[in-house]
Amino acid sequence: MVEQQVPVQGTLDDLGTPLSQATFVVVDLETTGSRADGAGITEIGAVKVRGGEVVGEFATLVNPGVAIPPFITLLTGITQAMVAPAPRIESVLPAFLEFAQLGGGTVLVAHNAPFDIGFLKSACAHHGFDWPAVHVVDTVPLARRLVTRDEVPNHKLGTLAGYFGVPDQPTHRALDDARATVGVLHHLFERLGSFGIDTVEELRGFRSAPTAAQRGKRRLADGVPEAPGVYVFTDAKGDTLYVGKSRNLRRRVRSYFTAGETRGRIREMIALVEGVTPIVCATELEAEVRELRMIGERKPPYNRRSRNPERANWLKLTSEAYPRLSIVRTVRDDDAPYIGPFRSARDAELAREALHQTFRLRQCTHRFSPARPISACVLAQLGRCGAPCDGRESPEEYAAHAHAAHTAMTLDASPVVAAVGAHIAGLAAELRYEEAAAHRDRLAAFLTAAARSQRLTALARLPQLVAARRAGAAWEVHVVRYGRLAGSAVMAPSADPVAFVDALTRTAESVEPGPGPAPRAGAAEMECVLRWLESPGVRLVEAGSPWTCPVNGAEKHRDLTDWGRASR
Incomplete structure (x- = not known):
């Protein structure tokens, strides 16, 4: 006797939770810095959305318990006086967790989610609150998958909100940015339809499913050695599609054919790849x-970084008789x-x-x-x-201005820091933060470039520099000439160091000397060399001449350079 099977109606758990029925809590934070272990939260903003409709909002300033740096005030407009009467984070967290109702199927959303x-999580752990198990959607990688570089130059929140025409534009205030993220999220969901993504469960696996091309070409990694070096992806004609590097070539090449590779552009490339050429190198x-x-x-068409150094x-x-500042490519x-x-x-x-300005x-x-x-x-009238x-200033008087600018660019950046810094302070005192931020960006751009060129120039002046760093029992040894990596090798423990070098x-x-800060190597190459030379454990074996940077150069003001980069 055969038992008759009774059909059973599937549940929503079997089918998945439709995106239209899921609850999303979109959150944004403003903080005093970029590290959760050293900075505090100054503002929390959150928007609860279901079925495309806003069903609730949460917003509060938070007393971070630490001073707010000036550049954060310039960026967000949040001052110490504003947060002084605000509640501390331990008082805010229960209210936020109750609003979000995390752990009950709610999906938490943020733009650059690891930050927020x-x-x-850090605040909850510090104050004894349990962080619930919750599915998190980061709109940054989702946007990278759905919005191509042909449509937008980057995937910052302001760029995406502007591209989609979101009514609520980000302002570096928590609730405004959360509202902008809601608008961006809805536009991204519209694009998910063409991929057949209709449920939260499908969204969760959207970025992890490898393509058929990825699965079918894993064999290309079989002959790649486990060694440091460079790998070159080529197409059917042998043309280079992409060049990369790794300390373990085999492991890195295999990763392109797994679920871990989610970049849309790279997945597109994998469909064209027919060969991989490994080039083993002595050192990283x-x-x-x-x-x-x-x-x-x-x-290579699929490399973006460093592809056109000549366009710098x-x-x-x-x-000339009356020098002026000119932006050039050569x-x-x-x-x-x-x-x-x-x-x-x-x-x-x-x-x-x-x-x-100086x-x-x-x-x-x-x-x-x-x-x-x-x-x-x-400009003369101003x-x-x-x-x-028109002769109001003599050649000698003008030459003094040119000489001062020359000195600021190459030796002493202090006059520029003093002049622009005073202007920033005056505008900030008048609460003209947007204008102050514009001058801050000018100063940061100058200091970053001046410090970079002064560091490069110092290295480019050295006819020869030999340095070594321990690598296990062996030693990595490099020869650098006029800023260019001229030789690399690994010295065995039993080798004679003098004879080996x-x-x-x-x-x-x-390598012959040349003009400018980067005469015989690209600036990117020289910066790689500098990073290695400054890494822990490196020992200088030989330096053909003194290796120095200006004592009052732009590098002295590194804190202002970092401040400008973090605020932009």
């Missing part, structure tokens, strides 16, 4: 440098001071504005001389230029 959730530094050089030479922007004080052998390279033309313009340099491009004066522009063009320097690449 990290602070909340050699691998890093080889990667940069190969990307610059081959310009530099700020130059021209070599460093020439003209004895002119250069700072950079900059991340963008905008950063170069900001640095130029900081120098113009020194009365001309901003025109006209050609003139004491014998052939021309009419002065409005007192921002001494008007050498002599052989390595004799066989290292010959």
Whole structure:
């Protein structure tokens, strides 16, 4: 006798929770810094959403128990006086957890979730509150999967909100940013439909499912060695698609064919890959440098970073009778001071504005001389230029301004820090925070570029530098000439150090000196070398000449440089 099977109606648990029926709590925090173990929360904002409708909001200032840094006040507008009467985080957490109702199927959402959730978890642990098991959706990787770089230049909250036309734009205040994230989330959900994603469970696995191409090409990693080096993905014609580096080539290449690789652009590339070429290197530094050089030479279509080093922007004080500041792409052998390279033309313009704000340099491009004066522009009337063009300022007087700017770019950044810093302080005292922030960005751009070029210049002046670092029982040894990595090798414990170093320097690449801060190697390569030289355990074996940076250079003001970067 066969027992008849009775059909059973499936439950929502079997089918999954539809996105339209799930409850999402979108949260944003403002804090006094970037590390949860050293900074405090100053504001919490949250929006509860269900079925596309807002069903509740939560917002409160929080007394962080620590001082709010000035740049945080400039960024958010939250002052010490505002948070002084606010409750402490231990009083706020119960109210927030009750509002969010985490652990009951609610989905927690944040833009760059590790930051916000990290602070909340840390606060709960510190004050004895249990952090519930909750599914977290980070809109940053979700946006990277759904919104291409052809549509937006980056996936910052402000960029996405502007692109989607979200009514609530982010303002660096918690509730406003949470509302903006809600708008971005809804637009991302609209795009999920084309991928067949309709439930919370499907959303949870959306980023982890490998493509058919990934599963089918795992065999390409079989012959790759477990060693440091560079790997090159090629297509059916043998053309380079992508260049990368790793301390373990086999493990890194295999990761491209697993669920861990979720970048949409890279998954697209995997569909085209037909071969992998490993290049074993003696050390990790050699691998890093080889990667940069190969990307610059081959310009693989799926590499974004370092593909076009020749397009870098530099700020130059021209070599002419009446020098001026010019943004250029090429460093020439003209004895002119250069700072950079900059991340963008905008950063170069900001640095130029900081120098113009400090020194009365001309901003025109006209050609003139004491014998052939021309009419002065409005900058002379504003007192921002001494008007050498119409003879009001002699060549010697103008040369003093140019010399001061030259010194600030190469030796002593203090005049720029003092001039722009005083302006920032005055604007902040008048509560004109947005204007103060603009001047802060100018100062940060100048200091970052000046410090970078001064560090590069110091390394580029050395005819030869040999350094070593212990790697287990062996030693990594590198030869650097005029800033370029010229030789790399690993010295066995039983080797004669003197003979080994002599052989390595004799066989290292010959390098000639050149002009500018980065004459014989790209700036990115030189910075890789500098990071290695400054890492713990490195010992200088030989230096052909003194290796020094200006005592009053831009590096002295590193705290202001970090302040500017963190605030942008």
